[in-house]
Structures are given as structure tokens and as C-alpha cells.
Amino acid sequence: MTSAFTEQPLPPWQRAVIKVGSSLLTDGKGGLGKRNAAALAGLIGHFADQGREVLLVSSGAVAAGRGLLARHNMGVIQRQALAAIGQTPMLALWQGLMEQPVAQVLLSHDDLRNRRRYLNAQSTLRELLRIGALPIINENDTVAVAELKLGDNDNLAAAVATMVEADILLIATDTSGLFTGHPLEDPDARPVPKIDEITTDIMRMTSGGAGELGTGGMYTKLEAAIKCASAGIGTALFCGHDAKAIAALAEDRLLGTYIEPHGDQLVARKQWLRHTPPSGGAIRIDPGAVEALCEHGASLLPGGVIGVEGDFSRDAMVDVLPAEGSCRLARGLVQYQSSDLRRIAGHHSSDIQKLLGFDHGHSVIRREDMVLLAPTSTAEF
Numbered sequence: 001m002t003s004a005f006t007e008q009p010l011p012p013w014q015r016a017v018i019k020v021g022s023s024l025l026t027d028g029k030g031g032l033g034k035r036n037a038a039a040l041a042g043l044i045g046h047f048a049d050q051g052r053e054v055l056l057v058s059s060g061a062v063a064a065g066r067g068l069l070a071r072h073n074m075g076v077i078q079r080q081a082l083a084a085i086g087q088t089p090m091l092a093l094w095q096g097l098m099e100q101p102v103a104q105v106l107l108s109h110d111d112l113r114n115r116r117r118y119l120n121a122q123s124t125l126r127e128l129l130r131i132g133a134l135p136i137i138n139e140n141d142t143v144a145v146a147e148l149k150l151g152d153n154d155n156l157a158a159a160v161a162t163m164v165e166a167d168i169l170l171i172a173t174d175t176s177g178l179f180t181g182h183p184l185e186d187p188d189a190r191p192v193p194k195i196d197e198i199t200t201d202i203m204r205m206t207s208g209g210a211g212e213l214g215t216g217g218m219y220t221k222l223e224a225a226i227k228c229a230s231a232g233i234g235t236a237l238f239c240g241h242d243a244k245a246i247a248a249l250a251e252d253r254l255l256g257t258y259i260e261p262h263g264d265q266l267v268a269r270k271q272w273l274r275h276t277p278p279s280g281g282a283i284r285i286d287p288g289a290v291e292a293l294c295e296h297g298a299s300l301l302p303g304g305v306i307g308v309e310g311d312f313s314r315d316a317m318v319d320v321l322p323a324e325g326s327c328r329l330a331r332g333l334v335q336y337q338s339s340d341l342r343r344i345a346g347h348h349s350s351d352i353q354k355l356l357g358f359d360h361g362h363s364v365i366r367r368e369d370m371v372l373l374a375p376t377s378t379a380e381f
């Protein structure tokens, strides 16, 4: 077998989701071990020093619980109980290694399917990044009934990457990347450094299943990569206990497998925004806001809103119109429902909390949620 991957450059990124598998966080005796976590924490700290944003999806709660209670042959309920026991030590492990505050975020399948809970999770994650905390995300194993369990953190990591519009998903596991067959069972297995598109032949390479401590093996990692690719996000698989692979990442190089996204994330998102069905609602804005949007590519703030037409909910697709006339300037996903927007229209963003008693952020429509339509716009999109 040719076991060696060679280094390749990674595309530039500003926001990453890093997923760490259980196998990397154990000590060989069934409990938590900190050696690999320390190296990965160092890498995350290095990225933070560079001003880049990282969210961590960490497995290891069940493994940590099992280390404390030495249980074997577990069914779902036993795993859920052990996850509840192990979640705190797992989080404490990371907190002990990080300089920045860590934030526990437990998500379930339900949270991702329910629009309101999804949006709240999204806002909280964005706020955590804004204040410089490290979100540490795991599945909420205790409440997830078997048929609604996400089941593996690879797919959870892809959902989080899409939710926060990450530029890249970095998956740390116990093998150097994808091989053409199971690296321990297939003597002819060769490394696969780069994948343009995940085909059924590529999925078949993962039939060997997971390692002793993992859940989905390479199969769920490729599933995650497929989800990310269609959202314009690249995925990198690397070995989290290989010092060379970690050193390479610190220099924006990859020793492992890179799975290309299908297209430019921004273009894909703007395309999606352009074609999302309208809610029938509209927002009228003053000339200063027209200039900010169309010439400077700014977000729409409440101060520039002079009229709200129709009734719409938070996250509805609304048209943005000038003070008079029906020529649409832009369209976008609104952060405040129409009744709340009427109350904050014309006010400074810093007054939102006082006026509404809550705050979904300082913008009415965030730049990344908006697409410009006016032919005279000089701002991008």
C-alpha cells in the first residue's frame, strides 16, 4: 500500500468548522486523553491569533462517560446516559486547553428542522463568534430519540458549517484521509488526495465501516462533504494525531483528502436568494440607505427604513423599495417580523433592545442575506 499523502495547498478561508472524532480524544484505556486535543487546541489558538473564526464540533462524550463507568455492550439508552455523564468532562478537557472561553452548544435533529430553533441557534453561534468564544458543538444525545438522532457528528458538522456559512469543514480523524479501501484491511488501498465530485464508486471505498470508537467511519464523512459541497463549502479530512498534518494546516496546507465544493459559495447563495419565493412584504428605505446598499454594499439598518408594507414573519423574503415608486432595489431575508420592524423603523440599531425587549442583531437585512436588483447598482451583486 502507498500510505503517504503529500501536502497540497488549501483554499483561503476565514471561518472554519473543525470536527474532532471520539477516537482522537481517548487515552487508550477507554477514558479521555488530552494529547491530541492539546495539539488541535494549539491549532485553533493559532487560527484565532490570525483573526480567523473557528467552531468546534467535538465527539467524545460517550467515550468519556464510558471511561468513568467502564461500561460495554451498550444500547441507545445506555449511550445517551453515558453521553450525559461524559459531556462535562469532554468540555472541561477543551476549556483546560483553550485560552478563549468555550461555549457548550448541544443540538438535536429537531433544532435543525424547526425554523425558529434553527434561526436562534444560528444567531447564538454568530454572537459567540463575535464575542470571541469558541463554540463547542455536540449532538444533544440525551434528548434525541433513536429515530431522530443525527447519529453522527460528521453530518452535524456539515449542518453547522452550512448554518454559519463557513468557508471550510476540517474533519480530524484517526486516519490520514480517504483511501481507496479500508486502510487496515485492504493491502492495495491507496490514498485519495483530492475529490472533485463524490460518486457512488467513491462512496463504495468506505464500506469498511468505522473504527472501534467512531460512529460512521469514512462513509458519514463523505456524506458530510456532499452536503458541504452543494452549499459551496470545501471539506478537508486529516489525521488529528499526526503532528505533520497539524503543522501543515497551520500553514494553510493539507496532508489528507480535500473534497471540492461545487461552486462559489457566495454566487450559490446569491443565486438562491434571487430565486426564493417572495413573501409579498416590502420595505421602503430613505435615499441614504439606497446609497449605502447600492453603492457601498452595506447591510440594511433600521435607521434607513421609512415604511413597512404587508405582514411578514422573521426570515421572510421581502422586497426593498425606494421612498417612492415600485422599482425594486434589492430583496433579502428580513431579521425582524413586520410588526417589530414598524416599531424600530427610523431608529438607531442600538435602540432595538430597548424598543423591542430583544435583539436579533443590528441589521434589518444582513448583507449576506440580500441580493441587489437595481440595474444602476455599483456594489457587487
Ligand SMILES: Nc1ncnc2c1ncn2[C@@H]1O[C@H](COP(=O)(O)OP(=O)(O)O)[C@@H](O)[C@H]1O
Pocket (backbone or CB within 6 Å): 020, 021, 022, 023, 024, 059, 172, 173, 174, 175, 177, 178, 179, 180, 181, 182, 183, 205, 206, 207, 208, 209, 210, 211, 212, 213, 214, 215, 216, 217, 218
Ligand atoms: N476507505 C477508507 N479510508 C480511510 N478510512 C476508512 C475507510 N473505510 C473505513 N475507514 C475507517 O474509518 C475510520 C474513521 O472513522 P471513525 O472511526 O468514524 O472516526 P471518527 O471517530 O474520527 O469519526 C478509520 O479509522 C477507518 O477505520
Ligand SMILES: N[C@@H](CCC(=O)OP(=O)(O)O)C(=O)O
Pocket (backbone or CB within 6 Å): 020, 021, 022, 023, 058, 059, 060, 061, 062, 063, 083, 138, 139, 141, 151, 152, 153, 154, 213, 214, 215, 216, 217
Ligand atoms: N455525540 C457522540 C458522538 C457520536 C459520533 O459521531 O462520534 P464520532 O464518529 O467519533 O465522531 C459523543 O459525543 O460521544
